[in-house]
Amino acid sequence: MASATLLYFVLTWSSVRVGKSVESLFNMKCQPAVGVIGQTTHISCSIDYFPISINTVVLTRSGEEKPCFTFQPYVNRVTGDSRFKVENGPSLQLHNTAISDEGEYWYLIRTSLGNEKVKFTISVTGKYSNPIITFVPEKIVNGEHADLYCSASGGYPAGTIHWFDRSNTNWTKSATLQSTQGNDGLFTLSSKLSFQKINRACAPYRCVVLNNKYEEEGENTFHLEIKGLFNMKCQPAVGVIGQTTHISCSIEYFTDPKPISINTVVLTRSGEEKPCFIFQPYVNRVTGDSRFEFKAENGPSLQLHNTVISDESKYTYFIQTNRGTDKVKFTISVTSKYSNPIITSMPEEVVDGEHADLYCNASGGYPAGTIHWFDQSNTNWTKSTTLQSTQGNDGLFTLSSKLSFQKINRACAPYRCVVLNNKYEEEGENTFHLERKDIPLHTPAGDSIVKNSIAPLVLIGSLIVGLLIVRLLKRSCDSQLKRVISLDRSVDFSKDPDDVEDEKALIEPI
Numbered sequence: 001m002a003s004a005t006l007l008y009f010v011l012t013w014s015s016v017r018v019g020k021s022v023e024s025l026f027n028m029k030c031q032p033a034v035g036v037i038g039q040t041t042h043i044s045c046s047i048d049y050f051p052i053s054i055n056t057v058v059l060t061r062s063g064e065e066k067p068c069f070t071f072q073p074y075v076n077r078v079t080g081d082s083r084f085k086v087e088n089g090p091s092l093q094l095h096n097t098a099i100s101d102e103g104e105y106w107y108l109i110r111t112s113l114g115n116e117k118v119k120f121t122i123s124v125t126g127k128y129s130n131p132i133i134t135f136v137p138e139k140i141v142n143g144e145h146a147d148l149y150c151s152a153s154g155g156y157p158a159g160t161i162h163w164f165d166r167s168n169t170n171w172t173k174s175a176t177l178q179s180t181q182g183n184d185g186l187f188t189l190s191s192k193l194s195f196q197k198i199n200r201a202c203a204p205y206r207c208v209v210l211n212n213k214y215e216e217e218g219e220n221t222f223h224l225e226i227k228g229l230f231n232m233k234c235q236p237a238v239g240v241i242g243q244t245t246h247i248s249c250s251i252e253y254f255t256d257p258k259p260i261s262i263n264t265v266v267l268t269r270s271g272e273e274k275p276c277f278i279f280q281p282y283v284n285r286v287t288g289d290s291r292f293e294f295k296a297e298n299g300p301s302l303q304l305h306n307t308v309i310s311d312e313s314k315y316t317y318f319i320q321t322n323r324g325t326d327k328v329k330f331t332i333s334v335t336s337k338y339s340n341p342i343i344t345s346m347p348e349e350v351v352d353g354e355h356a357d358l359y360c361n362a363s364g365g366y367p368a369g370t371i372h373w374f375d376q377s378n379t380n381w382t383k384s385t386t387l388q389s390t391q392g393n394d395g396l397f398t399l400s401s402k403l404s405f406q407k408i409n410r411a412c413a414p415y416r417c418v419v420l421n422n423k424y425e426e427e428g429e430n431t432f433h434l435e436r437k438d439i440p441l442h443t444p445a446g447d448s449i450v451k452n453s454i455a456p457l458v459l460i461g462s463l464i465v466g467l468l469i470v471r472l473l474k475r476s477c478d479s480q481l482k483r484v485i486s487l488d489r490s491v492d493f494s495k496d497p498d499d500v501e502d503e504k505a506l507i508e509p510i
């Protein structure tokens with residue numbers, strides 16, 4: 001039925017036509033097609049008489065012999081690139097358009113009224129991303145050197161970037177454009193606008209991305225007047241494990257000191273992309289680590305509650321305000337105080353003149369500290385010690401310092417160990433008293449008789465003989481140390497209760 005109608009048309013049409021070439025009895029036209037990468041390109045063609053019955057469609061790229069696409073409607077047979085489809089008579093569709101589809105094509109159709117061959121082009125475009133403006137140096141100051149960069153990517157074909165200022169003055173001639181084509185064929189544009197002296201009065205600067213037909217595809221602006229309004233500063237913060245660390249920041253105004261209001265704060269650890277803390281005061285919204293706290297009344301200062309060792313890091317702190325943005329870097333360092341040291345001995349019962357090791361241990365500190373040893377006369381014994389510093393799974397350090405004696409000398413006791421943090425500040429100390437284990441046992445009664453009758457004598461004797469003996473003993477303590485010590489200590493000895501005890505110990509047997 002359909003073919004009968006067609007035949008009727010064909011006959012009518014051909015009888016009307018006069019002067020048409022023998023090749024075909026009709027005309028076909030195709031518009032140049034413009035496709036978008038990844039989308040469907042419509043190749044619009046028309047025949048000046050319709051309907052017509054198409055027997056074969058053959059599409060060949062200009063310069064190639066082998067057709068890239070053929071279609072025979074009656075047998076519904078496709079060969080070649082299946083992304084092509086015949087739709088609406090001679091019009092075509094090209095699905096999932098690629099840059100490589102760009103070119104000239106020969107389009108041949110065979111119909112019941114003869115054959116026709118036309119040429120058309122496919123061109124392909126890709127839209128550029130909205131441009132991003134970056135700048136050097138990090139803080140642009142009015143009247144100083146500055147480079148602005150405007151970049152957009154993912155476009156095709158190569159486009160361009162134009163620059164304008166607040167009064168729409170065209171700055172493009174002062175800019176340099178770099179256009180690079182990726183492996184995917186898409187272009188990245190980057191335009192650099194250099195100022196020897198950037199002028200706030202001309203800001204905002206605007207960059208516009210244009211495609212190859214000079215149609216605008218996107219734009220962005222750079223607000224210099226806002227950048228130059230204020231300057232944020234943060235002090236390095238030192239926190240204590242388990243406590244609240246105060247990160248003290250302040251704002252310095254360049255121009256009129258109208259108070260600003262902070263809209264968003266973003267804190268990012270150095271080396272990480274994802275912020276660790278974001279706060280938007282107006283909607284009271286916190287994302288990230290809730291141990292951080294921002295209080296609007298403290299300016300841009302922050303608090304970090306329940307500080308842990310892993311908080312030690314460099315941070316980048318960005319604030320957005322009603323009058324512009326700023327970004328600073330600061331560090332958090334963490335400390336923990338060492339426990340008061342404990343002194344233990346090996347053997348447990350130390351005997352004067354015999355071998356002994358003294359251990360001074362302190363734990364729970366951070367960062368690694370050290371332990372120093374002194375004797376009664378404040379002589380520094382640290383060089384004769386060995387320090388062991390071990391870090392627990394919790395990151396905290398345990399210090400253990402060992403002071404070894406071949407023959408421990410009671411005359412030098414008490415020995416004192418001092419725990420110092422990594423800044424050599426004293427965090428605690430302890431002393432080791434050498435107990436007398438060799439006192440001969442005597443009755444309490446005899447003791448009191450002795451005390452009553454000869455106490456005054458002993459006392460005077462103590463003062464005279466004791467001082468002499470103490471000097472003697474000190475010399476032996478010194479000789480054991482084998483080092484030179486300043487001589488101002490004899491004054492201290494007489495005041496030390498341990499010295500008095502030593503004196504008594506020496507006098508008692510008399």
Ligand SMILES: *[C@@H]1O[C@H](CO)[C@@H](O)[C@H](O)[C@H]1NC(C)=O
Binds near residue numbers: 162170171172173
């Ligand atoms: C701006 O300057 C560029 C380069 O000289 C020029 O190509 C462009 O047409 C100008 N744009 C306008 C809007 O005047």
Ligand SMILES: *[C@@H]1O[C@H](CO)[C@@H](O)[C@H](O)[C@H]1NC(C)=O
Binds near residue numbers: 342388
């Ligand atoms: C101190 O440290 C030493 C060596 O690590 C150890 O032998 C000793 O038991 C420790 N003393 C105490 C009281 O922890």
Ligand SMILES: *[C@@H]1O[C@H](CO)[C@@H](O)[C@H](O)[C@H]1NC(C)=O
Binds near residue numbers: 372380
């Ligand atoms: C004790 O000696 C140590 C090690 O030689 C030294 O680092 C320290 O400063 C000395 N301490 C004092 C108070 O002299």
